[in-house]
Amino acid sequence: MQPTIADVARHAGVSTATVSRVINSQSVVAPATRERVQAAVRELGYQPNALAASLVRRRSHTLGVVLPDISNPFFPEVVRGLEDAAHASGYNVILCNSDLDTAKEIEYFEVLRQKRVDGLIYHSGTITADHLDAFRRLKLPVVLAATHDPRGELPCVLVDNRQAAAEAMEHLIGLGHGRIAVVTGSDPVSGESRLQGYRDALTRHGLTLDDGLALQAQWTADEAYQVTRELLKRRPLPTAIAAASDLMALGVMGALRDGGIRVPEDVSVIGFDNIRLAGTIRPALTSMSQPMYDIGKEAALLLIRCLAEEEPDSFRGRRLVLPHRLVVRESTAPPRG
Amino acid sequence: MQPTIADVARHAGVSTATVSRVINSQSVVAPATRERVQAAVRELGYQPNALAASLVRRRSHTLGVVLPDISNPFFPEVVRGLEDAAHASGYNVILCNSDLDTAKEIEYFEVLRQKRVDGLIYHSGTITADHLDAFRRLKLPVVLAATHDPRGELPCVLVDNRQAAAEAMEHLIGLGHGRIAVVTGSDPVSGESRLQGYRDALTRHGLTLDDGLALQAQWTADEAYQVTRELLKRRPLPTAIAAASDLMALGVMGALRDGGIRVPEDVSVIGFDNIRLAGTIRPALTSMSQPMYDIGKEAALLLIRCLAEEEPDSFRGRRLVLPHRLVVRESTAPPRG
DNA sequence: CACACCTCTGTAAGCGTTTACAACATTGCT
């Protein structure tokens, strides 16, 4: 059995209140007493029971993070940023994989609520009214990471997807490409704003997105591979392809390679996110970089700041837009003469 | 303020004991009473406080997992397996990134202990005597995921690294390669057993590992890239390279490409782990597959089973060896005539 | 010397559950 605060108190010949005071060192304790208590703590190997403390303090110093799937390479970096920031502020992080399944999400929300996490960091393709309802019922502070709330109620940290996508497209256009295909994710959030951004740039330059050239896939490499293979069956081919995520760009590049088409000589490919591996594969992937680590970090910091606030509603709808950045590597080049 | 069990009891006109009984449904309650209580729960939107319950039950239904860095592509899949298994058994998972920094590890161990996690899943390059000490002091069940305890005290789940590495090497030898380089990680655990395995296969076939062909790098793509660039400065080149992780294999392939050397025409490359992306990049990477998801899953299951046990020591030193599997893709081929 | 004022410490009431134990009401026997 673990020693309790009472054991320490007895051992040091003081009351539990005093022990508590030296442990949390927020109140004055005579130096001599403090020493004695610390000695007792050491001798008994005492470790305070955080559950008990949380119970009375009504603070667990634990954050919940629910996201679709940690094994999607986008998330590990976000989570790393998150966890680093949380750790630096004395918080821990409970990780939950939702698979974008609403039932699973709700289930997680409930147990996180029951375990009295102090707040939630959430990512999803789409924020529906149901989500907002669920969050309201939860009565927990929530911040969205790399997720946009169309109603603007929840605080969030993300990049300007539309603008970033437009700039990615500008890069291709700037290289001289005119016939450009895009493959976007299927969900209506980042998917659509990125698609919108691609369109913005295209029209700005008097170009259009031909019907056959607007591809949609789940956010996976495999699906992107498939739709690209389909694309290759039709002529004329585009001279460049913009993918709404690096994972999809990888699928696209695989399909091109398997179709005997060289990147970037025959077709240029640009990704989105700039996952770590983008620079290590060959041809190295040109990508619109999203600061994933910082998104996680800032989301955690925002949440923690919100927890410290006496007036949490002041964070309603606050949005932190982080800078994106084009990283040009080998996968994009001017089209062949 | 959240409603408590007392509020529900009052609302339903029963005692808190009865409410507790219907919530945990382990004791008989008259159907009529049960209904009344459930109605009260619903009306008040009552959510039990798991902290309080854990305090008296001495079970938090939370697991700690500490690993070096979630953004290393090896871990997300392990964690996913872990979390799935935990979730299926009613457990949550607190994620901790140690960066292989002992001080940080200890720090995490302490707060996990204080938050009364029920058990720990741990990964590290090396299990030292200090680790064992720390674990013993913690008095928490620990299981190692993809980590080997040389002293055989801690339960673990992993593949037979030595044998797997040997088989990877056999693949190269079987293709006809004779001059083979290896790049391994720098830590003495999987790193060394894999190196040992490579050597086993080599000597079995009367081959040796030339001095200049045994490369060491941290477990990163960048370092593998560097050491490979160095390698390329010396002649004769090997005809094949075995990397002790896919991440490193990616670095190797990048260096080869940048050095104007084709894979697999000029040099074959084989990886280890078979991370998800191995199949989507081009040339698709031949790799010795390690069932990362299952390693996580089985580690969690082992830990949970251990928690259910009345005699936890029966798990001391139990080791679960999961099957590895060679996945042949494009990056390996016979050497040029 | 009486007094106010510190500084330090202890007392005890929570925090929100679970659960051993006791109590009560029924029921079915004899």
Added chain:
DNA sequence: AGCAATGTTGTAAACGCTTACAGAGGTGTG
């Protein structure tokens, strides 16, 4: 009618901590 057995519920003591409040000494002042 009396009794044991059964089924259902309540009482109250934990679980291990925090903290408001009060009390005990000590110090400096008028």
